[in-house]
Amino acid sequence: MTKTEFICAVGKELNIINTGDWKMYPVVIDQEKCVKCSMCFQYCPTKSVKYVDGTYFINPDFCKGCGVCIEECRSNAIDFVKGE
Numbered sequence: 123m124t125k126t127e128f129i130c131a132v133g134k135e136l137n138i139i140n141t142g143d144w145k146m147y148p149v150v151i152d153q154e155k156c157v158k159c160s161m162c163f164q165y166c167p168t169k170s171v172k173y174v175d176g177t178y179f180i181n182p183d184f185c186k187g188c189g190v191c192i193e194e195c196r197s198n199a200i201d202f203v204k205g206e
């Protein structure tokens with residue numbers, strides 16, 4: 123087992139490895155549509171959705187672009203940003 127594999131087993135939960143470059147497109151939350159239901163926060167498998175000062179946002183350093191949060195958001199407040 124390499125050092126990287128060892129860190130990944132733990133780091134996945136702790137978000138200590140920057141793996142955000144895996145995704146093809148950034149994923150963002152439209153704050154005007156967000157009703158703060160927390161579904162994205164609860165279902166993100168990588169804990170990349172953060173809640174700070176009453177606002178949910180996606181940490182691009184760790185988001186993998188899996189789209190789970192997009193599927194779970196009933197307000198259609200989350201989407202990929204394409205064309206950048």
Ligand code: SF4
Nearest residue numbers: 156157159160162195
């Ligand atoms: S699931 Fe959608 S509406 Fe709910 S907190 Fe996340 S972005 Fe906001």
Ligand code: SF4
Nearest residue numbers: 166185186188189191
């Ligand atoms: S796209 Fe996937 S990894 Fe990124 S914030 Fe949404 S659920 Fe989390």
